[in-house]
Amino acid sequence: MLRADEAIIEATLDLLAEGSSIETLSIEAIAARAGVGKATIYRRWPGKDALLIDALRRLKGIQPQPAGHSVRDDLVLLVGAVGHNIDPRAAKIMPCLVPEVNRSPDHFQLYQNIIEPRRKLMREVLRRGVATGELRADLDIELTMALLTGPMLIQRLLRWHPELDDRILPERIVDNVLDGIRTR
Structure with a gap:
């Protein structure tokens, strides 16, 4: 079976x-x-x-599970998983799916069903940061998620800037975004 x-x-x-x-x-x-x-x-x-x-x-691999001790560390873990696929076939499959997702409402919904559990985790981490006072109370959660995931995704999918070091890029992205969303 x-x-x-x-x-x-x-x-x-x-x-x-x-x-x-x-x-x-x-x-x-x-x-x-x-x-x-x-x-x-x-x-x-x-x-x-x-x-x-x-x-x-399966192609995306197991969803990372934040430890819940540090908003920063949890975000670094989640951002590091963006566009990271353990299966080498992903490099051929994922770029080909983008046009199909944009052309078809059904394929767009299919994509949303795949990534929503990952987005939900990031929302939970950001909401926890707001609740503990680490992040601003007026934080736009959805925009912040786009700010965190967009650079990682474009780098992994297109190698947009070849000199950026993928090993430390999640930390750099998170630290730069946190500078703008932390409570003052």
């Missing part, structure tokens, strides 16, 4: 990495690549979107 699940997820990611778009990816192609019947897939997932969510979540 677990072997079939793994084979199906791997086949989905392989096909995406090889250039299949979300639109052209079919349950038939996934089943053929995984060496299973279509019924095997449908017993596990109600449709292609549910399978894609699981496959792309």
Whole structure:
């Protein structure tokens, strides 16, 4: 049972990495690549979107869990996970998904379903910082999340500035944003 699940997820990611778009990816192609019947897939997932969510979540890896001791340290952990994928296929898959997410409301919603748990964690950390008085009471949580994640995502996805050191970039981003949102 677990072997079939793994084979199906791997086949989905392989096909995406090889250039299949979300639109052209079919349950038939996934089943053929995984060496299973279509019924095997449908017993596990109600449709292609549910399978894609699981496959792309696998691609993103395990969501980091903040320790809850320091707002700064928790934000560094979460920002460090932005755009960080343990699977090398992600470098081929993720850039190809951006146009599809922008073109299709269904694919946009699929993307939102994948990243919302990660955003929820960051919201919780920021709200905790406001509640403890570490961060300003008038903090715009959603804008702050964009300020924290945007630079990391653009650097990881596009290598926008090749001289930036990815190992310390999360700390630099968090420290610079915190300078503007801490209580004074």
